[in-house]
Amino acid sequence: MQTADDCVFCRLISGQLEASLVYEDRRTVALMDIQPVTSGHMLVMPRSHSSSLADLDADDGAQIFRVAQLAAAALRHSGLRCQGVNLLLADGAAAGQEVFHVHVHVFPRFEGDGFGLRLPADSEIRPRAELDATASALREAWPAR
């Protein structure tokens, strides 16, 4: 188990900082976000410190999704306002990552909740040839198994 002394999430997991824990298993924990987008907003993260997807153990990642799926079910059965659920992960500062310990946000959505996405102006339907060229570049860059 890797930990990082200067990581606020490692300190939440170890109990050095106060956390509101919802779920834990051998690989992962789910706890409340201190600044929720909507009430019920949880963070699902690996116990072992990984700063980014590039150094995340793949089995930890798989378990994070399993737990996020359970968290979504809990939200829907909790009595909290929840007509839908978003899962969101930010990898890198340019993607909005603020704490460099991998985590998935799981938060309930309801009509009029005030949350939304701002899309780039050029977010338009693209010609098939352009999509095929991009797909080809990504197939070439796909990690070897």
Next chain:
Amino acid sequence: MQTADDCVFCRLISGQLEASLVYEDRRTVALMDIQPVTSGHMLVMPRSHSSSLADLDADDGAQIFRVAQLAAAALRHSGLRCQGVNLLLADGAAAGQEVFHVHVHVFPRFEGDGFGLRLPADSEIRPRAELDATASALREAWPAR
């Protein structure tokens, strides 16, 4: 393998509709979003039709995350503009789901890409007592294993 005749993603997976495929395995496929947030935007989805997280096979979910992690690595090594990566899943219309076949968006981010989140006005740091009460409600609603 479940399929739904009226599901556009099932039709992409089966080849009835044209798709730009990046990756496939026994459980999942990754293909280009026809209307990318940023160039390189992929959708990772299960082959088997599941309309929502509630009916998604947990092993399919785990594999979706594994593939999304590989997709993020491919984006970072592809030469496409990519300083960061977001993973986003919308479960339910209230969460922004538009096609009712579970999928994770994986898209590159870079400074000035024009993508952003609009947060609710009351997205503020909450008192520990409130977070603990919400955590307690979610623990009670957590699905039995």
